[in-house]
Amino acid sequence: MTVATSGTAILTFPTDEQILITREFDAPRHLVYRAFTEPELVRRWWHAKRGEMKSCEIDLRVGGKWRYVAVAFDGTEVAFHGEYLDIVLEERVVTTEVYEGLPEGVSEEDASTTNTATFTDAGDGRTTLTLLVQAPSKMARDAIVDSGMEAGLQDALDLLEETAGSLR
Amino acid sequence: MRSMARAATTADAFNAVAEPRRRQILDLLSGGERPVNDLVRALGVAQPQVSKHLRVLREVGAVDVRGDGRQRLYRLNGHALKPIHDWVKEYERSWSERFDQLDAVLEELKQEEEDDDSGN
Numbered sequence: 454m455t456v457a458t459s460g461t462a463i464l465t466f467p468t469d470e471q472i473l474i475t476r477e478f479d480a481p482r483h484l485v486y487r488a489f490t491e492p493e494l495v496r497r498w499w500h501a502k503r504g505e506m507k508s509c510e511i512d513l514r515v516g517g518k519w520r521y522v523a524v525a526f527d528g529t530e531v532a533f534h535g536e537y538l539d540i541v542l543e544e545r546v547v548t549t550e551v552y553e554g555l556p557e558g559v560s561e562e563d564a565s566t567t568n569t570a571t572f573t574d575a576g577d578g579r580t581t582l583t584l585l586v587q588a589p590s591k592m593a594r595d596a597i598v599d600s601g602m603e604a605g606l607q608d609a610l611d612l613l614e615e616t617a618g619s620l621r
Numbered sequence: 622m623r624s625m626a627r628a629a630t631t632a633d634a635f636n637a638v639a640e641p642r643r644r645q646i647l648d649l650l651s652g653g654e655r656p657v658n659d660l661v662r663a664l665g666v667a668q669p670q671v672s673k674h675l676r677v678l679r680e681v682g683a684v685d686v687r688g689d690g691r692q693r694l695y696r697l698n699g700h701a702l703k704p705i706h707d708w709v710k711e712y713e714r715s716w717s718e719r720f721d722q723l724d725a726v727l728e729e730l731k732q733e734e735e736d737d738d739s740g741n
Contacts, residue, residue: 462713462716462717462720464709464712464713465639465641466635466636469635472712474716480730480731484731484734485727488723494726494730497725497726498719498720498722498726500719500722501715501718501719501722502718502721503715503718584716
């Protein structure tokens with residue numbers, strides 16, 4: 454069994470407070486940026502094929518807010534929101550992000566992350582996207598992991614099948 | 622990224638399982654107990670490298686080791702790590718699925734641009 458064969462996204466943990474996702478796209482930087490920042494385009498990919506997006510609000514300016522709401526095929530709703538902290542056209546977007554269904558006892562402050570999306574030319578009309586998720590502390594990252602587990606439980610059954618056999 | 626085995630993160634179970642090479646070791650051990658030499662061969666990397674990763678995995682309780690004659694046999698202790706392992710895979714998978722969708726959107730955008738160029 455190999456891990457992460459479902460795509461070429463690379464997930465790493467550079468520090469105790471960070472999650473880093475890297476992926477290359479066969480499209481020029483300005484298009485990847487558009488697909489990341491225009492609501493009509495974000496709506497088409499952010500649901501990860503697990504449902505559809507009920508709402509996608511983007512006010513792309515520093516201090517502007519964003520909010521994504523996705524509904525899974527089983528009816529489960531997940532919502533995230535945040536604020537734009539820094540925007541460099543076609544290069545970088547920095548936002549805060551909070552999951553709206555945090556487990557009891559976890560404050561928004563503790564679970565809010567700062568996400569930095571960086572768009573870099575990779576040559577041949579290709580673009581490297583890196584997403585750096587920075588939590589305020591290791592504890593916060595673990596809280597995010599906990600909430601992520603809750604959110605992911607709905608469709609984790611087949612995943613469990615995959616892993617349960619291997620991890621005894 | 623290669624320096625992830627540094628001291629600050631080695632005691633963290635999360636990092637232990639999130640490092641790609643170490644996940645590979647965990648996957649290899651999921652098939653059963655194996656001696657170090659076996660892992661070195663399967664991974665195709667130098668023994669000191671493998672030993673370093675195994676040490677990290679041992680420190681967080683992800684693997685157990687026992688001596689059998691001159692061999693040291695490693696075995697998965699997946700119970701402690703399973704929730705984290707599941708989460709990492711789930712997180713990775715949901716982003717991979719998003720990016721696959723994004724690929725399709727980008728193909729369309731590229732096509733639109735080409736059509737615009739040829740139309741003008």
